[in-house]
Amino acid sequence: MTSTTLLHLDSSISPSGSVSRALTARFAAAWRARHGVAARHRHHDLAADPVPPVRAAYDALGRRTERKGILPLDDIGRLAEGPDEAHEWALSRPLIEELRAAGTLLIGSPMYNYTVSTGLKAWIDRVTFPGVHHDPETGAPLLRDTRVVVVAVRGGGYGPGTPRAHCDFQVPYLRAYFDRIGVAAEHLHVVTAELTRAADIPALNALQPLAAESLAAAEAAIDELAARL
């Protein structure tokens, strides 16, 4: 059984006019309407309220932990030496528990310079503490039933066959990352909206009809996912 909790992360630096924020909000509204008042919707704005980047003490505690294998969270906390390590763990543990408790993880990811935003990367580094996404007893992935919806928004075009397809270090990256932390391939859903900067960038102006098609397809995909997740 998965929990009826939606963990919703936005990472666009633009509070208004952001396509990724509009699409995640569309998913969240439909999801809330469907699951009712008992369902929990947790939202983090990783741009306005960034997760503190991991520091040296996080790495030190991570290495000490990793040498011991997969540990329960309480045991990791007891391994922390000194106030810096305790502080790094105090910043990380709630975010790790929040991710583990989510039935559905919704991520708004604009592409900045061919990959994810700094804010999303800071969250990824913070929640990817050694061993915490696997069962200490069995080694089984704790996120195998978690549904992940990635809303990947790109100013240009990076689809298969386009000249910049090889420059997409966003969607293939997030697929590899979520596979690594144990999310099942059948539970990872990627919705892309492309060419969202077509109106702003002179060289892309002629592609505005394709941009509109891409956005409409993304909205339809969001609606379809929100009706069944």
Added chain:
Amino acid sequence: MTSTTLLHLDSSISPSGSVSRALTARFAAAWRARHGVAARHRHHDLAADPVPPVRAAYDALGRRTERKGILPLDDIGRLAEGPDEAHEWALSRPLIEELRAAGTLLIGSPMYNYTVSTGLKAWIDRVTFPGVHHDPETGAPLLRDTRVVVVAVRGGGYGPGTPRAHCDFQVPYLRAYFDRIGVAAEHLHVVTAELTRAADIPALNALQPLAAESLAAAEAAIDELAARL
């Protein structure tokens, strides 16, 4: 002619025991010894002293600029509206000028969760303002003579033919990024050290001899580059 200035960026979160920091320091020491006291060595620690992540006003100014094409830096500054945009530009411009002035850019990049660190991504986002790496008159790339040395350090193995080769979103990413901002392929040098966590991670313990080989090869490559760049 390229300038005799070395811009040296480190991004490992570990101040001590960092392989990437040791390798960039090795390059910088050899480079300084060769170029003498007149050469300038600028160093930024992107982990201890992070570049502030770009914010909404950076994006707003960037879009306004992009609609006008490639502009001189002074003109971009004049386009800034309000204190937030002026502040974002004041944070960006010195870093952009510093990059443009460098004859050689040296980057220490540890792989964290399959890609670059949060600190390095924050720098990338900050210096990649629309148009600033191309000549407003001719459109020619301003960084075409800049030598770039990327020291890519990975805890595991991601080389060709290894099981996780497809998870390397660090080196191919940085190659695509520097190509995009106009660095010539023949001036981009990537030195990798792999399996640097072999002693810490039980599953990798048997690979320690390979790790030692990889580090020795990286040191030799650094020495060779420092003798000619």
